[in-house]
Amino acid sequence: MTGRDDRPAGGVRGERPVGERHGFRPADASSAGRPGGRPAGGDRFGRGERPTGDRRGERTPRGGPRRPAVDLPRYAAYQAVAAVHRDDAYANLVLPSILREEGLVGRDAAFATELTYGTLRHLGTLDAILTAAAGRDVQRIDPPVRDALRIGAYQLLHTRVPAHAAVSSTVDLVRTVGPGATGFANAVLREVAGRDSEAWVAHLAPPMETDPTGHLALAYSHPQWIVRSFTEALGGDLGETTRLLIENNERPPVHLCARPGLADAVELADEVGGVPGAFSPYAVYLAGGAPGDLPALAEGRAHVQDEGSQLVADALAAAPVEGPDGSWLDLCAGPGGKSGLLGALAARRGARLTAVEVAEHRARLVEQATRGLPVTVLNTDGRSVGRDPSLPEAHFDRVLVDAPCTGLGSLRRRPESRWRRQPSDLPPLTRLQRELLAAALRAVRPGGVVAYVTCSPHTVETHVTVTEAARRCGVPVDFVDARPLLPAGMPGLGDGPTVQLWPHRHGTDAMFLAVLRRT
Numbered sequence: 314m315t316g317r318d319d320r321p322a323g324g325v326r327g328e329r330p331v332g333e334r335h336g337f338r339p340a341d342a343s344s345a346g347r348p349g350g351r352p353a354g355g356d357r358f359g360r361g362e363r364p365t366g367d368r369r370g371e372r373t374p375r376g377g378p379r380r381p382a383v384d385l386p387r388y389a390a391y392q393a394v395a396a397v398h399r400d401d402a403y404a405n406l407v408l409p410s411i412l413r414e415e416g417l418v419g420r421d422a423a424f425a426t427e428l429t430y431g432t433l434r435h436l437g438t439l440d441a442i443l444t445a446a447a448g449r450d451v452q453r454i455d456p457p458v459r460d461a462l463r464i465g466a467y468q469l470l471h472t473r474v475p476a477h478a479a480v481s482s483t484v485d486l487v488r489t490v491g492p493g494a495t496g497f498a499n500a501v502l503r504e505v506a507g508r509d510s511e512a513w514v515a516h517l518a519p520p521m522e523t524d525p526t527g528h529l530a531l532a533y534s535h536p537q538w539i540v541r542s543f544t545e546a547l548g549g550d551l552g553e554t555t556r557l558l559i560e561n562n563e564r565p566p567v568h569l570c571a572r573p574g575l576a577d578a579v580e581l582a583d584e585v586g587g588v589p590g591a592f593s594p595y596a597v598y599l600a601g602g603a604p605g606d607l608p609a610l611a612e613g614r615a616h617v618q619d620e621g622s623q624l625v626a627d628a629l630a631a632a633p634v635e636g637p638d639g640s641w642l643d644l645c646a647g648p649g650g651k652s653g654l655l656g657a658l659a660a661r662r663g664a665r666l667t668a669v670e671v672a673e674h675r676a677r678l679v680e681q682a683t684r685g686l687p688v689t690v691l692n693t694d695g696r697s698v699g700r701d702p703s704l705p706e707a708h709f710d711r712v713l714v715d716a717p718c719t720g721l722g723s724l725r726r727r728p729e730s731r732w733r734r735q736p737s738d739l740p741p742l743t744r745l746q747r748e749l750l751a752a753a754l755r756a757v758r759p760g761g762v763v764a765y766v767t768c769s770p771h772t773v774e775t776h777v778t779v780t781e782a783a784r785r786c787g788v789p790v791d792f793v794d795a796r797p798l799l800p801a802g803m804p805g806l807g808d809g810p811t812v813q814l815w816p817h818r819h820g821t822d823a824m825f826l827a828v829l830r831r832t
């Protein structure tokens with residue numbers, strides 16, 4: 314595991330650790346809780362130090378009461394983590410609005426983001442450590458205190474924030490969100506600080522030799538059922554599983570897709586200060602993290618899209634078909650990332666894309682994402698092929714099924730999702746996946762191709778779904794080797810005919826791709 318001394322707290326390699334700027338020791342911890350859980354006023358940084366995010370005396374952006382004196386980045390992280398656990402919020406949606414509301418930018422925003430995402434990713438391990446340090450199950454701790462302790466433990470074990478600052482700032486936070494528990498929080502965090510993360514893992518995890526799944530789950534903070542599914546998809550290779558779990562705990566880079574015909578990846582990389590991608594001809598890796606309001610995005614020349622998603626959409630467009638090639642279908646299009654790329658490719662080849670999305674608000678997102686491209690958006694159920702006159706059987710030349718799935722392939726991007734997903738999610742999802750793939754196989758004309766894609770490497774959602782759907786759909790199909798449809802020389806594509814991409818091998822989300830031809 315990454316130790317405290319070799320990892321910048323802000324998660325931005327090569328920069329001065331953001332957390333060092335937040336190592337304030339509160340001398341006067343006199344603030345009391347207020348209704349609504351907002352921190353109360355009072356100078357909690359008695360040595361005259363003021364955190365960068367501290368804007369005492371200013372009016373809030375909404376003209377409300379004067380701001381309380383708080384270490385705003387830590388409080389922002391607390392609000393985000395609490396919203397995820399209390400309201401089932403998504404960190405990537407809730408955090409930006411909290412940062413905006415608190416007026417946090419630059420390094421302060423980066424520190425709050427690191428604390429939020431890091432705490433959520435490492436939650437399983439942090440909870441095991443807090444349970445041991447508290448001498449009681451972490452689930453029995455009052456939720457606001459529990460979330461504050463999680464953020465404190467994360468600082469102690471995974472950032473360069475000095476231990477005294479991590480402890481005292483967390484005690485301060487607890488004084489605000491769970492008054493009465495400050496002594497408890499102080500004692501628990503001092504216990505946590507007694508070991509580094511490797512020593513805690515050695516102390517708590519079962520031995521790798523006798524229980525590899527249990528060991529890896531605790532050491533790298535993943536639920537056991539997910540570790541087991543990764544190991545199975547990686548052919549039982551525990552070394553690769555370990556590398557994948559480590560990668561899932563890193564902050565992923567932002568990838569842009571330079572829309573073919575509208576932008577060139579090399580020029581776009583120059584324009585945005587990024588670098589061209591390793592594999593996709595359209596990919597640009599963004600250096601600075603958040604894309605913000607880049608002109609290329611606003612003007613529709615590019616969109617944000619993981620390189621793996623670009624590769625699988627491009628593979629569908631690259632698959633050979635005989636005969637007409639003007640009618641393409643995306644059966645699960647929302648929010649429109651792959652439709653954006655396929656639409657741009659269709660425009661260059663004189664083809665037209667029909668993009669189907671069952672959820673109305675997501676269909677509207679597809680419309681926005683494909684504006685100006687030869688794309689018709691249908692807000693309907695993709696399984697209605699043959700019943701809906703807009704979706705005739707045996708009609709389309711190329712069909713994409715980017716099926717709803719557990720999303721276990723993009724855990725890097727959604728830090729809370731590994732704890733929300735359950736094995737019981739699989740049966741209804743795999744049923745829907747099979748029905749959508751069967752509909753796609755009805756929709757494609759003889760000689761045309763279907764790409765079945767998931768952002769999950771779980772074999773039940775990948776190989777089992779494809780095999781079962783192909784067997785039961787009543788339409789004759791052959792597997793097409795998907796490997797030659799990806800860029801030449803791309804390593805680690807396995808034995809075919811399907812392809813599984815991996816974060817630790819390719820730097821992409823773990824996208825699965827199967828290509829089928831209707832015979």
Ligand SMILES: C[S@@+](CC[C@H](N)C(=O)[O-])C[C@H]1O[C@@H](n2cnc3c(N)ncnc32)[C@H](O)[C@@H]1O
Nearest residue numbers: 645646647648649650651670671694695715717
């Ligand atoms: C994995 S996402 C697709 C992502 C999209 N292709 C992209 O690249 O942006 C799956 C989508 O399928 C949609 N969906 C679920 N069931 C559907 C159905 N029966 N028919 C059509 N779309 C469906 C979901 O609402 C979701 O937007």
